[in-house]
Amino acid sequence: MKIALFATCIVDAMYPQTARATVKILERLGHEVVFPAGQACCGQMHINSGYMDEALPVVANHVKAFEAETYDVAVAPSGSCVASVKHQHPVLAERCGDSALKARAEAVGAKTYELSQLLVDVLGVTNAAGQLGSHFPHRITYHPSCHGMRSLKLGDRQLDLLKSVGGIEVADLPEADQCCGFGGTFSMKNADVSSAMLEDKARNVVSTGASLCSGGDASCLMHIGGGLSRTKSETTTLHFAEILASTIDEPVSVTGEIFVGKGRK
Amino acid sequence: MSNVFMGMPALPVFGDGNLHIEEPFPAAAHRELGNTQMRANLRHATHTIRDKRLKVVAELPDWEELRDAGSATKDLVMANLPALLEEFEKNFTARGGIIHWARDSHEANKIVADLIREQNTTEVVKVKSMATQEIGLNEYLEEQGISAFETDLAELIVQLGHDKPSHILVPAIHKNRTEVRDIFLKEMPNVDPNLTDEPRLLAMAAREHLRRKFLSAKVAISGANFALADSGTLAVVESEGNGRMCLTLPETLITVMGIEKLLPAKEDLEVFMQLLPRSSTGERMNPYTSLWTGVTEGDGPQNVHLVLLDNGRTAALADKYGRTALNCIRCSACMNVCPVYERTGGHAYGSTYPGPIGAILTPLLTGIKSEENSSLPYASSLCGACFDACPVKINIPEILVHLRGEDVDSKRGTKKLPTQMDLMMKGAGWAFSSGKHLALLEKGLPFGKLAAGRDKKIKRLPGIAAGWTQSRDIPAPPAQSFRDWWKKDHTPVAPTHQQEN
Numbered sequence: 216m217k218i219a220l221f222a223t224c225i226v227d228a229m230y231p232q233t234a235r236a237t238v239k240i241l242e243r244l245g246h247e248v249v250f251p252a253g254q255a256c257c258g259q260m261h262i263n264s265g266y267m268d269e270a271l272p273v274v275a276n277h278v279k280a281f282e283a284e285t286y287d288v289a290v291a292p293s294g295s296c297v298a299s300v301k302h303q304h305p306v307l308a309e310r311c312g313d314s315a316l317k318a319r320a321e322a323v324g325a326k327t328y329e330l331s332q333l334l335v336d337v338l339g340v341t342n343a344a345g346q347l348g349s350h351f352p353h354r355i356t357y358h359p360s361c362h363g364m365r366s367l368k369l370g371d372r373q374l375d376l377l378k379s380v381g382g383i384e385v386a387d388l389p390e391a392d393q394c395c396g397f398g399g400t401f402s403m404k405n406a407d408v409s410s411a412m413l414e415d416k417a418r419n420v421v422s423t424g425a426s427l428c429s430g431g432d433a434s435c436l437m438h439i440g441g442g443l444s445r446t447k448s449e450t451t452t453l454h455f456a457e458i459l460a461s462t463i464d465e466p467v468s469v470t471g472e473i474f475v476g477k478g479r480k
Numbered sequence: 481m482s483n484v485f486m487g488m489p490a491l492p493v494f495g496d497g498n499l500h501i502e503e504p505f506p507a508a509a510h511r512e513l514g515n516t517q518m519r520a521n522l523r524h525a526t527h528t529i530r531d532k533r534l535k536v537v538a539e540l541p542d543w544e545e546l547r548d549a550g551s552a553t554k555d556l557v558m559a560n561l562p563a564l565l566e567e568f569e570k571n572f573t574a575r576g577g578i579i580h581w582a583r584d585s586h587e588a589n590k591i592v593a594d595l596i597r598e599q600n601t602t603e604v605v606k607v608k609s610m611a612t613q614e615i616g617l618n619e620y621l622e623e624q625g626i627s628a629f630e631t632d633l634a635e636l637i638v639q640l641g642h643d644k645p646s647h648i649l650v651p652a653i654h655k656n657r658t659e660v661r662d663i664f665l666k667e668m669p670n671v672d673p674n675l676t677d678e679p680r681l682l683a684m685a686a687r688e689h690l691r692r693k694f695l696s697a698k699v700a701i702s703g704a705n706f707a708l709a710d711s712g713t714l715a716v717v718e719s720e721g722n723g724r725m726c727l728t729l730p731e732t733l734i735t736v737m738g739i740e741k742l743l744p745a746k747e748d749l750e751v752f753m754q755l756l757p758r759s760s761t762g763e764r765m766n767p768y769t770s771l772w773t774g775v776t777e778g779d780g781p782q783n784v785h786l787v788l789l790d791n792g793r794t795a796a797l798a799d800k801y802g803r804t805a806l807n808c809i810r811c812s813a814c815m816n817v818c819p820v821y822e823r824t825g826g827h828a829y830g831s832t833y834p835g836p837i838g839a840i841l842t843p844l845l846t847g848i849k850s851e852e853n854s855s856l857p858y859a860s861s862l863c864g865a866c867f868d869a870c871p872v873k874i875n876i877p878e879i880l881v882h883l884r885g886e887d888v889d890s891k892r893g894t895k896k897l898p899t900q901m902d903l904m905m906k907g908a909g910w911a912f913s914s915g916k917h918l919a920l921l922e923k924g925l926p927f928g929k930l931a932a933g934r935d936k937k938i939k940r941l942p943g944i945a946a947g948w949t950q951s952r953d954i955p956a957p958p959a960q961s962f963r964d965w966w967k968k969d970h971t972p973v974a975p976t977h978q979q980e981n
Contacts, residue, residue, distance in 0.1 A: 216977055222962050224912060228922050229955070231962035238970070245976035250966050256912035261905055263862060265884030268892075269909035276913045306878070310801070310885070365864035394819045398861025400901070405859060406947030407510045411823045412861070413951060441952030444937055 219286035224256035236460035253280030294363020331372035344381035352382035397438035495792025497585030501830025532762025554807035571712030575774025585615035608632035609703025646826030733781035792845030814866035836866035857883035932956035
C-alpha cells in the first residue's frame with residue numbers, strides 16, 4: 216500500500232522522532248511511505264481560536280498538498296489533527312462559502328486515518344510484538360486524548376496496541392478519560408483553569424508509578440510532559456508510535472532517544 | 481411599556497436579564513479557583529452525579545436511539561416553531577388558560593407583577609424555574625413590593641443565603657451540608673437552634689418552613705419543562721413534591737416558559753421522560769411529574785396563565801450554526817461532566833446558564849457583542865465530554881468554535897492595534913499555509929536551543945505565551961525538523977506489499 220504521511224506541524228517541528236517512528240512502523244510492514252511536500256498544518260489552532268479567515272488558506276493548503284500526491288490512504292500520528300481534517304475542514308469551507316473546497320476537503324478527509332485506526336482497521340495489526348517486533352521493557356501508563364476518544368471514537372485501539380508490545384507493563388491511569396487541559400490556545404487564554412486540569416492529570420500519572428505516560432497526540436503529551444517537568448517529576452511522556460517502533464535491536468529509551476542497534480542506521 | 485409601536489422591531493431582538501456577565505470568564509475563574517471548599521464540594525457532587533448517570537444510561541440498550549429521537553424531535557420543533565406555538569395557544573386558550581407573549585425580560589416581569597397585583601396579594605410561592613431566573617423575576621418583584629418564596633430546597637438555600645445559583649439543576653451544589661445548616665440557623669425564622677447537619681433534619685426544617693407558605697399563598701409561579709402543542713398541556717418534572725404543591729394549592733398559577741420548550745404531541749413525552757431524569761439526576765424516573773391542561777372547575781388553580789418568553793430565542797434560532805442550542809432540555813448533564821465547570825463552578829460563568837451549554841446559550845441569546853459574554857465560548861478545552869453526555873446531541877464544541885469565530889469577526893477592524901493573539905494567528909497563518917513557508921521557519925529550530933536552559937527546557941516565555949509557562953516547560957526544539965530529515969536522510973525501504981492502485 217502507498218501511504219501518505221501527514222506529519223502534523225507540531226511533530227514536524229518539535230517531535231520529528233514521532234514521525235520517523237511512524238515511517239519506520241509502516242515500512243517495517245512492507246508499505247511505501249510518501250511525504251506530500253506541500254503539507255504544513257491542519258489549521259486546527261486557527262479554527263479553534265476563531266480565526267476562520269486565517270484558517271482558510273491553511274486548510275486549502277492541506278487539501279492541495281494531499282491532492283498533489285497519489286496514495287491509497289493518508290495517516291497522521293494524531294487524533295486531534297485527523298479529527299480536524301475529517302470534521303472541521305468541510306465545516307470551515309462551508310462557513311467561508313467555498314463549496315468546491317468543501318467537497319475536496321471531504322474527499323481528502325475520507326482517505327485520512329489516525330495511526331492506530333490505520334494499523335488496526337486497515338492493516339490488521341493487533342499484535343505489536345508479533346507483527347512489528349515491538350519491544351519496550353518499561354512500566355508505562357496511557358492517556359487517551361479527547362479528540363481521538365470522542366471525535367474519532369478510537370476506543371481502545373492505541374491502548375490495545377501498546378499492551379501487545381513485548382516486555383511492556385501498562386498501568387491503568389486513574390480518571391484516564393478526563394481532559395489534560397491543553398485545548399490549544401485555551402492553555403493561554405484560560406491558563407488558570409488549564410493548569411488546574413493539568414495538575415490533576417499529572418498527579419494521576421505519577422500515582423501509577425509508571426516511568427512514562429504514552430498517548431496518541433504530541434500536543435497533549437507536550438502539555439502533560441511540560442507539567443511533569445515543571446514539578447521536577449522523573450516521569451516523562453512518549454508517543455505510542457515511538458513505543459511501537461522500539462525493538463530489541465533498536466530500542467527507544469523512555470525519553471524517546473533512539474539507541475541505534477547492531478549495524479543499522 | 482410606554483413606547484409607541486412604530487412598526488416591526490429591529491432584528492434580531494436579543495435577550496436581557498441575568499444573561500450578561502460582568503467580568504471576563506478568565507478573571508472570574510481565577511477567583512473561583514481559589515475557593516478550595518467550593519472546589520472540593522463540586523468535585524464530590526459532580527463525580528457522584530456523573531457516576532449515577534453513567535450507570536442508569538448503561539441500563540438502556542436503546543440509549544443512542546433515544547438521543548437521536550430527542551434530537552430529531554427538537555429539530556422539528558425549531559423548524560416549525562411559529563405553527564406549533566399557535567397550535568399550542570389555540571388549545572391552551574380553549575381549555576381556559578390565558579396566554580401572554582413577552583419579547584424580553586422587561587415585558588415578562590411586568591406581565592407577571594400585574595397578574596399578581598390583580599389578586600391583591602404581595603406574597604407568591606415559586607416552583608424552581610430557569611426562565612424566571614433568566615429574567616430576574618424575584619429581584620423585579622421585590623422592587624414592586626412583592627415577596628417571592630422559592631420552594632425548591634436548593635433554591636431556598638440559595639435564596640436564604642442571599643447567594644446566586646451555580647448549577648441549573650442543583651443550584652446550591654457549591655454548598656455542603658454544614659454550610660446549609662449555618663444558613664438555616666442564620667436566616668430561617670423559628671428554626672430549631674439545635675439543628676445539626678444531618679440531611680433528614682435539614683429537610684424537615686425546610687419542610688416546616690415551606691408548609692406555612694404553601695397553605696397561605698394565593699398565587700404560584702412556575703416554569704415548565706415541556707409544553708404539548710396538540711393538547712395545550714404543560715409539564716413540570718421535579719423531585720421534591722414542592723412543585724406539585726405550588727401547582728395545585730393556590731388559586732392563581734402563572735407559568736413563565738421559553739418558547740423553545742414545545743413538543744409536538746404527548747407521544748413525544750415517551751422519549752423525553754426517559755432522557756431527562758437519567759441525564760439530570762441519574763434516576764430512572766423522577767419522583768414527581770405534573771401535567772396540567774387549562775382550568776378544571778372546582779379543582780386546582782382557577783386562574784391559569786402562561787407567559788411565553790422570547791428573550792433572544794428568536795435571535796438564536798436565526799443563527800444557522802448555533803440554533804441547536806435551543807434544543808437544550810436543561811438536564812445539566814453537560815456541566816456535570818465538564819472539567820472546566822468542575823473546577824470553576826457555575827458562578828464563574830456569570831449568567832443564569834453556566835457550564836458548556838451556558839457558554840453557548842448565553843452569547844446566542846444576548847448576541848456575542850454583549851458586555852463580557854464574548855469570553856464565554858473560550859471557557860472550554862473542547863474536550864467534547866458535553867457532546868457525549870447531551871441527551872439531545874447538541875454539538876456544543878462545534879458551536880463553541882462557531883461563536884469564537886463570531887467573536888473574532890465582530891472585532892475585526894474595530895481595534896486600533898492588533899492583539900498579541902491577532903499577531904500570533906497572522907504569523908502562524910503565513911507559516912502554515914505553505915510547506916515552503918514552514919520549511920523556511922523550521923530552519924530556525926536550532927536557535928530555539930538558545931531559549932532553553934542547561935536542562936534543555938524552556939521555562940519562561942513572554943506575553944500571552946506566559947500563560948503556558950506559568951505551569952509547564954517546553955522542551956528545547958530539535959536540531960532538525962522531520963521534513964528536513966525526510967529530504968536529506970531518509971532511505972526508503974523497498975515495499976514488499978503489492979501496490980493496490
